[in-house]
Amino acid sequence: MDGSRKDDVGRESDGAAATAVVTVDVREGCERDYLRWQRRTDDVARRRPGFEAAELYPPASVDDHSWVVLFRFGTVGDLRGWLDSPDRRRLLDEGRELFSGPGSQEILAGERPEKDTVTAVVAHDVRPGHEAAFLAWQEKAHKVQKTTAGFRGYELFQPVPGVQERWVAVFRYDSMRHLEEWLGSTARQRLIEDGRAHITGFDVRKVGSAFSGWFRFGEAGGRDEGAPPSWKQAMMVLLALYPTVMVLSITVSDALTGAGLPEFLVFFVGNILSVATLTWILMPLANRVFGFWLMPGVPRTRCRQALGAALVVGCYGLSLLVFGLATA
DSSP: OOSOEEETTOOOOOSOOEEEEEEEEBOTTOHHHHHHHHHHHHHHHHTSTTEEEEEEEOOSSTTOOEEEEEEEESSHHHHHHHHTOHHHHHHHHHHGGGBSSOOEEEEEESOOOOSSOEEEEEEEEEOTTOHHHHHHHHHHHHHHHTTSTTEEEEEEEOOBTTTBOSEEEEEEESSHHHHHHHHTOHHHHHHHHHHTTTEEEEEEEEEOOSSGGGOOOOOTTSOOOOOOOHHHHHHHHHHHHHHHHHHHIIIIIHHHHHTTOOHHHHHHHHHHHHHHHIIIIIHHHHHHHTHHHHOTTSOOOHHHHHHHHHHHHHHHHHHHHHHHHHTO
16 A cells, blocks of 8 residues: 555565455345345456455354455555546445445555465554554554464554555454454453553454355356355355265275275375365255355345254254164
8 A cells, every 4th residue: 555564574565466345234135236236346346457356255143234345456556546436436326225334444455365364354543643652552462462373464554544544453363263262352352451542443354264165156257255154164064074974984995995005095085085076066066055044145034044054953963864874
């Protein structure tokens, strides 16, 4: 971005690639209309100079209506050109009735985060005249955070007049569990209390998913509509993984062992077949069957959530019964 970025080693970076983190609260019942509107918005963004990617992250719970969209461009100038363009203003006017409020937007500059990480974006409203104290408080928080499990990195983005008025801290963890542990820790709560004298408010957005490669709900040739919450992904992976491993163990593994193949090669071949079966057969099938429960665009009522979870647990029981009888 035009300003500077402070990372773990205190380097300054200018003219780096830029990302806009846009958060919107979608009115209940308008999810499908919003997804159609978002696809049109992404199509227009793709035609802008410097466009690299657009990613959509749906709400993480039934009661949450906040959707997070990331737009990545080659430079801050390219990103600003898109955000300020007449085309985007027209799209915002068209979609205004889909949102319950104005939403929020943060601009970040720097390299792409490494894969397989989850990210929290924390935007702060710093009291005028407290900037130096805020920086000292952030450094104190960073030192504590570096000692926590799964920590991968931290960056602090300064405001840029006319583009980004808030101070934005970005930190990354290796899993959502470790990120949630930090966000809910007593150490962080004490730090927040220490910093209240320097800020008037802040908000937190989480981005990332551990199994998202197996959960894609975009149209053919289109963009991703996002991934389900991590707990649903974990349940679906277990549902597909258990029968895969059992079938391969009973058939292929026994046959290879009987043929005299070393045990380490038997496991290796079994893993190859398991991953291939999950990626190209069972996970796409599970996504279609449980689409009513997994798909981000479907309204997440409590009844629908409970029904989907109950069906998955029922399938667990059926798998255990079948393989229990088969191996008795």
